[in-house]
Amino acid sequence: xxxxxxxxxxxxIPVLIGVSFIIFTLLYFTPGDPASMVLGEQAxxxxxxxxxxxxxxxxxxxxxxxxxxxxxVTKGDFGDSYRNGRSVTSSLIDRFPTTFLLAVCTCVVxxxxxxxxGIVAANHQNSWIDAIARVFGMxxxxxxxxWFALLLIMFFAVKLQWFPVSGFYGPRYVVLPAIxxxxxxxxSLMRITRSSVLDCIRQDYVRTARAKGQTEGVITRHHxxxxxxxxxxxxxxxxxxxxxxxxxxxxxxxxxxxxxxxMVDGINxxxxxxxxxxxxxxALSFSLxxxxxxxxxxxxxxxxxxxYQGASRKKQKTEAxxxxx
Amino acid sequence: MKTAEQQDTAIHEIKKRSMTGEVLSRLVRNKGAxxxxxxxxxxxVACVLxxxxxxxxxxxxxxxxxxxxxxxDFIMGTDNLGRDIFSRLLYGGRISLQxxxxxxxxxxxxxxxxxxxxxxxxxxxxxxxxxxxxxFMAIPNxxxxxxxxxxxxxxxxxxxxxxxxSSIPQFARxxxxxxxxxxxxxxxxxxxxxxxxxMRIIFRHLLPNVLSPIIVQITxxxxxxxxxxxxxxxLGLGVQPPQPEWGAMLSASRVYIVDHSYMxxxxxxxxxxxxxxxNLFGDGLRDAMDPRLKD
Numbered sequence: 001x002x003x004x005x006x007x008x009x010x011x012x013i014p015v016l017i018g019v020s021f022i023i024f025t026l027l028y029f030t031p032g033d034p035a036s037m038v039l040g041e042q043a044x045x046x047x048x049x050x051x052x053x054x055x056x057x058x059x060x061x062x063x064x065x066x067x068x069x070x071x072x073v074t075k076g077d078f079g080d081s082y083r084n085g086r087s088v089t090s091s092l093i094d095r096f097p098t099t100f101l102l103a104v105c106t107c108v109v110x111x112x113x114x115x116x117x118g119i120v121a122a123n124h125q126n127s128w129i130d131a132i133a134r135v136f137g138m139x140x141x142x143x144x145x146x147w148f149a150l151l152l153i154m155f156f157a158v159k160l161q162w163f164p165v166s167g168f169y170g171p172r173y174v175v176l177p178a179i180x181x182x183x184x185x186x187x188s189l190m191r192i193t194r195s196s197v198l199d200c201i202r203q204d205y206v207r208t209a210r211a212k213g214q215t216e217g218v219i220t221r222h223h224x225x226x227x228x229x230x231x232x233x234x235x236x237x238x239x240x241x242x243x244x245x246x247x248x249x250x251x252x253x254x255x256x257x258x259x260x261x262x263m264v265d266g267i268n269x270x271x272x273x274x275x276x277x278x279x280x281x282x283a284l285s286f287s288l289x290x291x292x293x294x295x296x297x298x299x300x301x302x303x304x305x306x307x308y309q310g311a312s313r314k315k316q317k318t319e320a321x322x323x324x325x
Numbered sequence: 326m327k328t329a330e331q332q333d334t335a336i337h338e339i340k341k342r343s344m345t346g347e348v349l350s351r352l353v354r355n356k357g358a359x360x361x362x363x364x365x366x367x368x369x370v371a372c373v374l375x376x377x378x379x380x381x382x383x384x385x386x387x388x389x390x391x392x393x394x395x396x397x398d399f400i401m402g403t404d405n406l407g408r409d410i411f412s413r414l415l416y417g418g419r420i421s422l423q424x425x426x427x428x429x430x431x432x433x434x435x436x437x438x439x440x441x442x443x444x445x446x447x448x449x450x451x452x453x454x455x456x457x458x459x460x461f462m463a464i465p466n467x468x469x470x471x472x473x474x475x476x477x478x479x480x481x482x483x484x485x486x487x488x489x490x491s492s493i494p495q496f497a498r499x500x501x502x503x504x505x506x507x508x509x510x511x512x513x514x515x516x517x518x519x520x521x522x523x524m525r526i527i528f529r530h531l532l533p534n535v536l537s538p539i540i541v542q543i544t545x546x547x548x549x550x551x552x553x554x555x556x557x558x559x560l561g562l563g564v565q566p567p568q569p570e571w572g573a574m575l576s577a578s579r580v581y582i583v584d585h586s587y588m589x590x591x592x593x594x595x596x597x598x599x600x601x602x603x604n605l606f607g608d609g610l611r612d613a614m615d616p617r618l619k620d
Contacts, residue, residue, distance in 0.1 A: 018460030026476035138357075138608075142601040144552050146559050147575060147593030154586050245467030249556055253579070264560055267475040279472055283464045 001298065001305075008294065012287050017069070019283045020276070024065050027272045034082050037270040055082065068276075078277035083269055088277040091262060096281060098168060099258035102181070102250065103243040105174055109182025110189050110239055115232060117186070118193025122201065123220065133190060140187020145246055149180035149253050166255035177250040184246070185239045192235040196228040203227070229300045237293035241286045351613035358609020364602035372418035379412035383569045392585050401591045405581060410574075410588065414595050417569035421599070424485050424564070425551040431489030432550075433543055436496020441527050443497065444504030455501075458494040466491050470553055474562045481570075484563030488553045492546060499542055503535045537614035544607035548600045555596055571596050 034057070035048040052058050056067065071077040078088035121133035156176060157165040163176050200206065201224060209219045248260030255261075259278050266274035298305040352358050371378060380398075387407040395402040401410040443454040461469065474487035507513065508531070516526050532539075555572025557563035564570035566577055571592045578588035 014456070015460050015463050018457070019463050022460065022464075023472060026472055030476040031478055138601060138604060139597070142548065142604050143597045144555055144559075144572070144575075144593065144600070146556060146572075147589070147596065150575070150579060150582060150589050150593065154582055154589065158583050241465040242467070245465035245471075248467065248471065249560065252560060263471070267471070268561065275472070275475065279464065279468060282468055286465055287463050 004298075005291075005295065008291050012291070015287060016280070016284060020069060020072075020280055021065070023276050023279045024068060027275060028061060028064070030270075030272070032270050034270045034272065038082050055080070072280075078280070079273035081266075081274050082271045083274075088273045091274065092259070092277050092281050095257065095259045095262050095278075098256060099244070099247050099251070099260060099282075100285065102174060102177060102247045102256065102258060103240060105178035106181040106185065106243040106246070107236065107240050109178050110185035110243070111236055112186075113183060114186035114189025115193050118190040118232075119197055119220070119225070121190070122194045122197035125198065125201075133194065137187045137191045137194070140184050141191070143184065145181055145184040146249050146253060148184060149177065149250060152176050152180050153253070166253075168254070168256045168258075173254070173256070177247075177254045177256065181243060181246045181250050185242060189232070189235055189239060193228070193232050196231045197224055200224045200228045226300070230297060233293055233296050233300065237290050240289045244282050244286060348613045352609055355609040355612060357605040358613070361602040361605030361609065364598065365606060368418060368599050368602070369422060372415055372422055375412075375415040375419060379409075379415045381409040381412040383413045383416035384408065384567050385412070392581075394585075395587055402585075402587045404574075404578065404588055410591055413569035413574060414571070414591060417571045417574060417592070418595065418599070420481060420564055420568060420570045421551050421554065421572075421596070424481060424488065424554040424570075425547045428485045428489035428550040428554065429492075429543055429546040431486065432492040432496055432546060433539070435490075436493040437500050437532070437539065439493065440497035440500030441504060441532060444501040445508060445523070445527055445531060447505070447508075451501075454497070458497055461491075462494050467553060467556060470557060471560065471562060474557050479562060479565045481564050481568070484554050484557050487557065487563070488550045491553070492549065495546075496539070496542060499538050500532075500535050503538070504531050507531060507534050537611075541607055541611040541614065544603055544610055548603035548607065551596065551600055551603075 033048075034055075035051050036043065039048055039051055049058070056064060059067075068079065071079065076089060078092065080087055081091065117133050117136070121130040124130050153165055153176065156162050164173055167173055206219060206223050209223045214223075247258060248264060250256065251258045251260040252264060259282065263275055263278035266272070266278065385408055389407065390399075390403055391405055391407040393399050393403040393407075399409050399411065401414065404410055404413070439454055439458070443451045464472070469491040470487045473490055474483050477483035477486060513526060513530055516530050521529075554563060555570070555575070558565070558570045558572035559576040561576065564573050566573055574592040575589060575596075578585070578592065582589050
């Protein structure tokens with residue numbers, strides 16, 4: 001198992017290098033001159049050139065790219081913001097917890113509502129609960145989340161004044177964005193859970209369990225859920241990625257000072273080091289969550305665990321043979 | 326000889342027709358799919374005929390009639406510049422539909438090609454393509470679209486490319502899996518034996534196997550692209566004002582949410598309605614094409 005984790009962690013390296021290359025290239029060829037954006041159009045060509053020299057923008061593409069990677073790997077340094085010269089790394093560290101918190105709350109809402117509703121709906125297929133769940137699922141996956149967020153603001157913040165409209169100063173400020181984002185994911189999670197559970201309900205071993213007089217609760221928990229869990233966990237992993245992406249929008253609507261705001265502001269101000277850093281960090285956390293999901297598989301499904309162990313044992317064996325030879 | 330051939334094609338015709346016919350008849354029996362299809366049709370027609378139907382031009386400003394609540398003259402009210410929201414929605418729908426379909430076209434074209442090549446040739450090519458796609462998958466979809474559209478600048482074309490490129494991996498994955506499993510079948514061997522070209526094998530023999538998931542993915546892809554494009558313009562990327570794109574309209578009206586909530590309601594309703602219909606239709610299509618998947 002540890003071998004597998006180490007292997008997966010290693011395999012993330014080329015992916016992250018690839019991500020950095022894509023983002024770097026995209027932003028390198030972006031139209032618009034950062035020097036004129038920062039110093040103003042009227043600034044003299046000399047001043048602009050000096051500024052470019054200072055940030056190393058006169059070097060070739062490859063020199064710039066390799067310096068960027070080298071600084072990240074050796075010093076954990078994502079460069080300095082064009083705008084205020086502040087270290088991007090420290091801005092990222094400042095902003096990341098907020099976005100991460102929002103994404104986690106979103107996932108909690110999505111899992112609670114989506115998975116529970118999906119299970120209940122599947123267990124009562126074609127009942128009124130199922131009908132409601134399906135309508136909820138259809139509306140949820142179709143409604144643009146930023147519109148849903150605006151509706152929530154209209155109702156709960158403006159009319160009822162239960163929650164603040166915007167800002168980020170305490171737990172109360174997380175509720176609306178987490179619900180707005182969470183319920184939209186809950187819908188897709190609900191759909192996946194429902195069909196996955198329905199799939200398992202029809203299996204022979206469930207009928208066997210019923211035939212031998214097992215209670216419904218145990219059947220649901222041990223026979224159905226355990227088997228239906230894999231696609232659900234996969235979906236939960238992806239939904240974390242969507243939550244990170246959606247957080248960009250929620251932060252914009254609710255004026256939450258997170259990574260997303262930092263990034264969108266960076267795009268508008270042509271502050272590329274900020275944008276690059278934010279994308280890298282989000283891609284890294286997304287990859288780590290997906291790795292965690294893969295680890296979870298092994299705990300949920302003993303067959304998968306056996307595969308890993310079998311593979312590593314086999315490998316150890318062949319390696320041992322090689323040594324002997 | 327000729328009669329036999331004719332007979333063969335005749336049988337082929339019947340089989341083909343009955344397959345499509347069966348899917349259609351299943352589709353027609355699905356209430357949701359039918360309703361979805363009708364709404365899509367209405368929206369598409371209304372948007373195409375926008376210059377005829379719309380009572381005003383989308384950029385017809387008149388400050389004296391700003392912030393009018395929905396009434397007989399302006400059935401959805403007017404915005405902060407006195408523009409008729411209904412007319413703007415009709416024109417905006419053209420943009421949303423365009424972006425939705427073309428973006429999905431881009432992702433389908435590249436995704437299917439990459440997936441098919443990857444699955445068919447396997448080995449090194451497969452490895453390279455899939456690793457590159459892994460890189461794209463490591464960036465959350467919306468984030469990738471934001472990054473691409475940031476680098477391409479604003480505008481409809483950049484929104485289409487950004488949204489399209491960001492969903493290429495999904496199509497590639499859908500196509501690759503089934504092709505991998507079908508590749509080993511005898512009829513592919515037979516095709517190879519009679520010296521059919523790789524292109525012919527891929528397009529005539531392999532891709533038809535994945536046709537139904539592709540069609541379903543396209544329908545749902547259009548829905549997702551419309552939302553993604555709206556999200557981009559909501560963030561100030563992609564389509565720009567005064568173009569009446571639905572997401573851009575929502576973004577612009579957000580400031581007036583407290584006093585003039587109808588401005589926020591209608592563009593959102595328009596997106597939701599269109600996307601729900603597309604999803605209903607897509608779900609129905611999936612059930613009709615592959616009854617095994619139906620619960």
